[in-house]
Amino acid sequence: MRKMRRGLSLVMASVMAASLAGCSGGGKTETSAAAAETKAAETTAEAGTTQGAEDNQEEITLRFVSWQTNHDAGNQKVAEAYKKLHPNVTVQFDYVGDMNSSDYLTKTDIMLMGGEPIDILMTANYAQYTVRAMSGSYLPLDDFMKEEGITAEDAYNVILKVNDQTYGIPGEMKYNLVLINKNMLDEAGLEVPALDWTWDDYHEYAKKLTSGSGADTKYGSYFHSWGNCNLWGISSSKDGSTYFNDDETLTFDNPDFAKFLQMRYDMENVDHCSTPLADVKALNMNYRDQFFNGNIAMLPMGTFMLSDIGNEKYSPDFVTTFARQPLWDKDGKHYNVAGATMFAIAKTSEHPKEAYDFLRFWTTEGVNLKGMFISNEKGASKMDSVNQIINGFKDKVDVEALTKVMEDPDWVDSFETYTPEYQSEIDSILTEETDKYLLGSQSLDDTIKNLMDRGNEVIEENK
The missing domain is CATH 3.40.190.10 (Periplasmic binding protein-like II)
Incomplete structure (x- = not known):
């Protein structure tokens, strides 16, 4: 018999609690795609961590397996911005499932069982992520973060730990x-x-x-x-x-x-x-x-x-x-049910340090560059992200109604805080x-x- 373990604990920074009362105020000021591109172009520590490929100039190809075929243009944009900072690192996106996360999980589980090299994987929700973290599909990120000199709570509004370890990052809030x-x-x-x-x-x-x-x-x-x-x-x-x-x-x-x-x-x-x-x-x-x-x-x-x-x-x-x-x-x-797309490093990764470095970029500057999702970066505002997402097609959106919903003064985030194996x-x-x-x-x-x-x-x- 397997012992049932407390699967998932939720850690939210105080800034997240404050943001529930009003999503548009304070927090991160540069959330537009233009600001993100400018920031990404700057070779500073803020644009990405300094560990990983930067210390080892061999040519590296990171394999990122996703189901989001509709997002390829945005994904490539992030990969290109990262490559400007790390010329020796190429991110290769392989799409499995064609916008069907269930098919994706079935196929990638089989790929991992077969030992197929994969660097970065994703799940559509906390439950899917937790089950795979418990099964050993993902590498823990805590040592990488310690080496970078941060904690997960320092960098993100919301973090989910499995058995007190960080196996993935909620990169795109929903x-x-x-x-x-x-x-x-x-x-x-x-x-x-x-x-x-x-x-x-x-x-x-x-x-x-x-x-x-x-x-x-x-x-x-x-x-x-x-x-x-x-x-x-x-x-x-x-x-x-x-x-x-x-x-x-x-x-x-x-x-x-x-x-x-x-x-x-x-x-x-x-x-x-x-x-x-x-x-x-x-x-x-x-x-x-x-x-x-x-x-x-x-x-x-x-x-x-x-x-x-x-x-x-x-x-x-x-x-x-x-x-x-x-x-x-x-x-x-x-x-209001709050969830996230989770991103993790696969246990079969051949370049885990480089994968971590890219994952940090992907879940911070990358979210802003894509302009398609609500950021989880420390201090980020829900409504700032939403305005960025809809900026090019506001004529198709009832902006007043959307703002009213996202800035509901009585909004209470509700997270799946317990997920067993x-x-x-x-x-x-x-x-x-x-x-x-x-x-x-x-x-x-x-x-x-x-x-x-x-x-x-x-x-x-x-x-």
Whole structure:
């Protein structure tokens, strides 16, 4: 039997707590792409650490494996800026999964098991990162940071440690929000939702935003096929882990979990105002395509989609407006799920020191150079990053609504602060059992019972 270990601890600097009350003030002042390029061109210690390849002038090629094919232009921009500082280092991007992080993880796990040389890897969230850090897939970064003369907390607003070690850096922060087709909203005569809107409001909006019939139906709402989409009900009423309570018991018997599942079932199968899960799975729908092609009106997703609005691949012919994650109670706390794309050095890296040096550049100056994500660099402001992201396509964005959401004075970041080593097993059970309910093959009561029974079996097996 494996001993269950406390998997993940969250360390947030006081500046992060202060930023929750107002995201636009203070902090880093040079966050524009132009400022980042200027700073990157300066051969100072701030543009990158002085260890690694700079001390060893042999020709080095770092292999960075990613699923983000849509971001290649930005990735190359960062690599080129780094090469100006370190002419002997070339960063090679290999893309696996084509914008599908699940496929990417499956394939890169196999690559690592086979001993394939990889320098830098990434995960879409904390849970995926923690499981792999625990399994030994990543190298710890603490010694590299000690050699650089910093701590992780010195350099970043948010750091996640696994068993008190730093295995990866949250390089690109992302937060839950609801993207809304403003053209469809206006046609339905609806206002942009207030900051205190609820899931009941969301349901009513979806009904009013749905139009057409059969294959021509334009749905008011869309929930993706990921099992953890069903945890929005929990994250709307509590902070911390959506899977586990503070005492490390499962949350699946939380009444808000059942309430959300019931609402989603009704929206998809009774009111027919949200894309049915059966269609999502049968047609292997891509949520980006569904939203930007105008097939759906509202999409609960995350800030990582902001840059997609200006991507020529999608080129939406409408303005996107925004709402915060709905509440259950208008007077409830404004919890908002906060996550990050995690970057780590693979255990099979042939150039770990050089990979670390590039990783530091990638997660600081690199984020600003790409201008696609919210920075996690110490003192960085959410809204400064957002303004940089949307700078080239503000005509496609309801800037007023987005600013209102990002600067919500009652905003409370909610992080997945506990992830055990058997997290992937819980995720699989969550998807399997909720799919059965949403597809009509088992009752809600049986779904909750099965989730608790099967989940607790996994916990017992890992004690």
